[in-house]
Amino acid sequence: MTPGDLIRGTTARLREAGVPDPVTDSALMLSSLCHVPPLSLRLDFETVLPDSVLDRFELLVSRRLQREPLQYILAEAPFFGRFFYVDPNVLIPRPETALLCEWALEKLAAVEAPRILDLCTGSGCIGISVSLSRPDAAVICSDLSEAALAVARKNAGLLGADVVLLKSDLFSDLPPDAYDLILSNPPYIPAAELLSLQPEVRMEPSLALDGGPDGLSIYRRIVTDAPAFLRPGGILMMELGWDESDPVSALLQSGPFSRIEIRKDLAGINRMISAVREA
DSSP states (O other), X not given: OOHHHHHHHHHHHHHHTTOSOHHHHHHHHHHHHHOSOHHHHHTOOSOOOOHHHHHHHHHHHHHHHTTOOHHHHHTOEEETTEEEOOOTTSOOOOHHHHHHHHHHHXXXXXXXXXXXXXXSOTTSHHHHHHHHHOTTOEEEEEESOHHHHHHHHHHHHHHTOOEEEEEOSTTTTOOOOOEEEEEEOOOOBOGGGGGGSOHHHHTSOGGGTBOOTTSOHHHHHHHHHGGGGXXXXXXXXXXXXXXXXXXXXXXXXXXXXXXXXXXXXXXXXXXXXXXXXXX
């Protein structure tokens, strides 16, 4: 069977199973085995694939038919110009989270040797990306999950990032410090909505998704405790759920924060919030 025929047939199977982007997924899975660009494979109706490749490919397809996320199947996800190792112990990095990294680097442009904390680090994609963009920064990545920290540690090694990894339930087990910037993509989905999520998302760790009854439980804890870990003038930046900009803004306004800013993602949704700890 040729790559083009295989991708065409697999696309039909994935589409029937409700997979959102069956053509791309079929081509990427085969590309991961053949080490040939996906587009080249889609256009190749001459090369005959060996049985060994067909057998391995079928194993990948069977996982995707069960709606396992493609990123877990391939064990990688693109983020901020790099590929991060991912497995079911961590949230899959999203493009909108990369916008938070871009904004953070803008905020840090005039800060020399900044001290940065990445809360709920998961795969480490935020803290590692910022660290690699600012080699002069001292970056701590923390998470409650030991399994997630193992993934972040692997990514730091693969990408050559000099970050410190600590296990902590938010700020509970962190040593005292005065950070210039605290970043977080916290769990923010209301608990009652978890079962209605796309099948792929439901396979991601609930610890990284469940934001409590109203989706704001972790925000409340961060906003309450962050001032003790920020220097005066330090910045708190967080990713937001699609309808959470107003309630999170209200939380910040009730604390020692000023200059609250909100940025949209590429879909026009209020996706990021920034606030400065008052002197």
